[in-house]
Amino acid sequence: MSVESRQPPRTRAGRTTAGRRRLRHALTVAAIDLFLAQGYDATTVDEIAAAAGVGRRTFFRYFRSKEDAIFPDHEEVLRDIERSLATALPTQDPVAVACTAVGLVLEHYLADPDVSLKRFALTRSVPSLRDREVATVDRYQRVFARYLRERFQAAGDPAADLRASVAAAAVAAANNHVLRRWLRSGGKDDVHAAAKEAFQLVVDAFSPPVKPGGQTVVAVLEASAPVSEVVRQISAALRPAE
Template identity: 30%
Template structure:
């Protein structure tokens, strides 16, 4: 274990500085997006609010959509890590549904800001499209672990079960989120998610 910790590379000063600048740009952008709307906010306005040049903004974020969705890759990794941490004797569906529930933590911890962000996400076509692209990446990230829980390997040939389970779990989360947004946050997001899970899966 000590060897493993020793071999983990620490971020360099340059990497830490880059991460700090990205965080400042993201914070500035989200303030403007939530106050003025995504389409109405320009890259120049974000750069000015963050105290960076326009060219610096685009070095860190190729598009405005990337500012909003930049953290979604790490969210997918958090779900994958959560799946791997579930007990080995849990069924694939149970382990997966618990892992995907990690995406809902901000809905409980910071509901007002999350509601505004989700309303912007679902109401902006370009953001919605990019979000769906991110979810496809999440699915590919999780499928190998679900296949392993199913006892399936590539040598067994094609098997759609793992992909179907992952798609279904994310679909349940999306359904809960959309209902929560339509209710203006006046609903139990975890209860909505549980209802969605129950609707698509019959306990064994």
């Protein structure tokens, strides 16, 4: 059955959170299928709404334009990333935290592989959609840079601003590399293994150096030495030099 002949019955807009999410997804699927079948420029909002079984006004309750329908959840993913960064412990490696947070983007694409693969085909052929995708990646990167800058500054890094900007770009680049490799493979690549490898490279390259600890003390004593002698010798070895 062609996209043009598919005319689902009119549906009422979702009245619950789950219902709204389903309707938004239906509009996205309808938009992507129509764009692939008859072209992005040739497809109208009315056609997208009709294919999803709703009216034009309902479409605009969910999206500002037909372009927005292709990227329906990026704002939600961005909020999840910001929440993940905000709740990270101060003792955690900030670069590792950023890599874990950007993994939410991968999970978003993996949650609906059919739509993700079709969207990839569209962004490769429609410049305006590709530009929109690039702008979205830039927003993620700026969020990571701000978080890393704050963490590096708190650690007293004199190059906090530069390190944060470069590290954030590396986090975004690693994520894009893994995601695009998975998309080009038709969803067959082991994305989690690839992500683990890519993010480890970023962590190794940009994590703050571990501050050296104290000296290691080795005490050589007779097995029969009393506890008081063990304590005396260790205390003497740990005593600061005068």
